[in-house]
Each structure stands twice: as C-alpha cells, then as structure tokens.
Amino acid sequence: MKIAIFTDTYYPDINGVAKTLKRLTNYFEEKSIAYKIFAPSSYSNEYHSPNIHLLKSRSFFLYPECRLAFPNLFDIKSELQTFSPDIIHVATPFNVGLCGVYFAKKLNIPLVGSYHTNFNHYLHYYDLNFLSKIHWKYMHWFHRSCRKLFVPSTETFRLLKQNGFSNIEVWPRGVDCQLYHPHYDKNSVQKLHSTPEKYLLTYVGRLAPEKDIKTLLAVAKSIPAELKEKLHWLIVGDGPLRKELQAQSESNMTFTGYLVGKHLAKVYSASDLLVFPSPTETFGNVVLESLASGTPVIGANSGGVKDIINSGVTGILCKPGQVREFRDAIVQLLTNDELRDQMGIAGREYALKQGWDQIFEDLNWQYKRVIEEQNGQKYA
Structure with a gap:
C-alpha cells in the first residue's frame, strides 16, 4: 500500500x-x-x-x-x-x-x-x-x-x-509515554527558567485569540495574593498575541517561546498544573502530554479536551471563559497536595493506555x- x-x-x-x-x-x-x-x-x-x-x-x-x-x-x-x-x-x-x-x-x-x-x-x-x-x-x-x-x-x-x-x-x-513521564528533575527546570517559587503552573500552546489566552491572563491576575507569591507561570509557545500578553503579564510569568522534545517534557514533569483555557480544541495534544507527565490539567469543558480530562480524577474541567472557575480550581489543587498527587497518578495511568x-x-x-x-x- x-x-x-x-x-x-x-x-x-x-x-x-x-x-x-x-x-x-x-x-x-x-x-x-x-x-x-x-x-x-x-x-x-x-x-x-x-x-x-x-x-x-x-x-x-x-x-x-x-x-x-x-x-x-x-x-x-x-x-x-x-x-x-x-x-x-x-x-x-x-x-x-x-x-x-x-x-x-x-x-x-x-x-x-x-x-x-x-x-x-x-x-x-x-x-x-x-x-x-x-x-x-x-x-x-x-x-x-x-x-x-x-x-x-x-x-x-x-x-x-x-x-x-x-x-x-x-x-x-x-502519546509517547517514554518521552513524557513524571521522573525528570524538577530542580533543573527551576534553575533553567529561574522559577524558585514553590509551585509551577504552565500553559502550552499558541498565543492566539482562539486559545482564549486573555482568560488565562485574567486567571493569573485573580489568584489570591498569599498564593500568588508562591507560584510562577511558564507560558510555553508563541504567536500573534505574545507581545501584547508580555506587556500585560504578571511579574511571576516567564514566556519561553516554543519548546520541543525533552525540554518540553521536562517542563510538563516539573509543573504542578497545566492550565489550558482553550475551548476550540478538536483534541488537545498538550493535555494528554501533561497527563502522561503526571501533571493534572485544569482545562475548558469544551471540544476534545472534555474527552481527555476526567474531571475530579485527572484534572478539573471549567466552563470556558469563566475566570472564577479556573481560579478556584487552581486554588483547590495547589492547597491540596494529596488530591493533586492522586490526579497526577491517575493521569499517568490513563495516558499509558493511549x-x-x-x-x-x-x-x-x-x-x-x-x-x-x-x-x-x-x-x-
């Protein structure tokens, strides 16, 4: 053939x-x-x-x-x-x-x-x-x-x-579960990107309107001050909104541009959460890559993403564009290490079957x- x-x-x-x-x-x-x-x-x-x-x-x-x-x-x-x-x-x-x-x-x-x-x-x-x-x-x-x-x-x-x-x-x-896995060295990622804070939150994808990046930025700004000072955001990707987003971004945000291969896999593994507000995905490859890395995902309850995330088990699904729902989900998981760890394990188990x-x-x-x-x- x-x-x-x-x-x-x-x-x-x-x-x-x-x-x-x-x-x-x-x-x-x-x-x-x-x-x-x-x-x-x-x-x-x-x-x-x-x-x-x-x-x-x-x-x-x-x-x-x-x-x-x-x-x-x-x-x-x-x-x-x-x-x-x-x-x-x-x-x-x-x-x-x-x-x-x-x-x-x-x-x-x-x-x-x-x-x-x-x-x-x-x-x-x-x-x-x-x-x-x-x-x-x-x-x-x-x-x-x-x-x-x-x-x-x-x-x-x-x-x-x-x-x-x-x-x-x-x-x-x-998903390639040999490339994407939970066992990379988190400290090396923190040193490389100068993110010494306790928690690392990550977004991976194009920086474009259809990814609803503006909701992501609003969510970052809405995190309670006492938690915000303990976390850092890695924004992985590029696109037409990058300059605008960087100009409006929080001081605890680092824009990395596109990452691929092991570098990207290490970031997933080192992250505490992937936050992915895009409601337009037909699938959501980055969501599955994050789960394979043992990192729970907070995503939009829309499109292909809702087929991947088992809400409450491997992550949390939020109504698209609802800043408060995304913020509350982040606060819930960052203040509950046991639940976050359980979700990471469940996500890895799911990915191994894909x-x-x-x-x-x-x-x-x-x-x-x-x-x-x-x-x-x-x-x-």
Whole structure:
C-alpha cells in the first residue's frame, strides 16, 4: 500500500496537525509502508526526506506562523504518477489539500480526509461569526469526495454529525509515554527558567485569540495574593498575541517561546498544573502530554479536551471563559497536595493506555477498506 498525504503543515512546524502527521509517517517507516508527503516549504529547511515533496510557500500575512503554498500542478501530477499511490489523504482544507482533492478525482485515486481544526469556533475570536454558514458550506464541498472523514475525538464527531457530515470515523491521538513521564528533575527546570517559587503552573500552546489566552491572563491576575507569591507561570509557545500578553503579564510569568522534545517534557514533569483555557480544541495534544507527565490539567469543558480530562480524577474541567472557575480550581489543587498527587497518578495511568501503535493500525485498516471498496483489491 502506498499513501499520499496532502497537508498545509508538516514537521518542523509546531502544531498538533504537524506533530500527528510526523508521528504517522514515523509509523509508516517502521512498518515499511510507502508514503509521499506534499506540504509547503517551511521557515526551516533543515528537515529533508525523499518522501517529502515541498511546495513553494510564503508566510500568511494575517498569521505568520502559517504558510501559504503556491503549488505547481504539473510537478505534483508528475510526482503522483511516478509514485502511483493507492490512496490520498487530505489533512487540511486549504491550498495543498485542494490539490489532493483535485488529483484524487482526476487520477481516480481513493480519497480520505481528516478534520483537525474547529475553524468555525475560531471565527468567534476574530469577530467573523457572519462567515459561519460559508465556512460549513465550504467544508461540506471540500470533503464531499472523501470516502472517510477522520476526526480526533467523539466531541468533534458529534459536531460534524450535527452539521450534516457522514462517513465520519474517530481517529484519536496517542502519546509517547517514554518521552513524557513524571521522573525528570524538577530542580533543573527551576534553575533553567529561574522559577524558585514553590509551585509551577504552565500553559502550552499558541498565543492566539482562539486559545482564549486573555482568560488565562485574567486567571493569573485573580489568584489570591498569599498564593500568588508562591507560584510562577511558564507560558510555553508563541504567536500573534505574545507581545501584547508580555506587556500585560504578571511579574511571576516567564514566556519561553516554543519548546520541543525533552525540554518540553521536562517542563510538563516539573509543573504542578497545566492550565489550558482553550475551548476550540478538536483534541488537545498538550493535555494528554501533561497527563502522561503526571501533571493534572485544569482545562475548558469544551471540544476534545472534555474527552481527555476526567474531571475530579485527572484534572478539573471549567466552563470556558469563566475566570472564577479556573481560579478556584487552581486554588483547590495547589492547597491540596494529596488530591493533586492522586490526579497526577491517575493521569499517568490513563495516558499509558493511549498508545500510538494501535491507533495507527486502526487507521491503516481504514485505508485498506477504502481502497478495497473502490478498487476491489484485497490487502493482507
């Protein structure tokens, strides 16, 4: 089986889609499954592979972290015909994804898609609610040729079902529990980031409106003074709101920029809590990474996050945007070491059951079913 994936983001980009697809292609390599990635050239050209066809691109002016590709259709067609894939997977609904849809039809190749981002929910944070109907019409049009549409959580499944989508399958996310674990040295993280306070609270993610970072800032300011002086915040990530947030931030906040690999894993492990107010997640990779690290999560009771956190067991779910609920949850857990430790243990136990291999094997089986249905072929 040969698989072509069309995506507007891929490694070394730092986001949930890019990380998931990189993990998927690692699995393909381990299983000797042939694949070809079609993706925009990145701001970093350090990563090269014969399995990746890079497309010319520029930073999108409204969101510099995103790349806008300028595909050469002749080159893509030639590459596809040489590779001769059994199936095309479109992972994003923009320029590169459109190429995948086009060539799947033109070359009669089975097509599947995946829905990673709740763009409709994003509209609220950019004062673009009037575009909601247009958004859903476009999503229906874009995915109408997909024999399967993979979504990362049951909450996203329900959302798309309510909006008239069919052929939906849940394709959840796993976590690397060998990288993310509770046993790193907390003192080394405190020294590196100059955080000598008793408690370490962390946020991990883009610094953008759709993550509801303003609620995070309001929560930090609302912590009672006697507790505030005992804690430090690490804000891990970057994005269009960083300068504004830093200008308004508390003195006990450190902005680290993006962290990856062991450095990020050590921060999770050293943290007492992950505070994640984003209500727009279709999954919430950082939430699962934190639980794998033995760190409870206080998150928004919305989207894919509510599928991961067992409120009262592995963390606490709060009503989106409710500063008081988030503040009270933080105070409750920081003043109850035993409960916080119990939640950390429960979170680690949950994460240990969320392995990638079975998830990818199930996806592989779905690929084979789609190919068989269209072509009448049988794959062992």
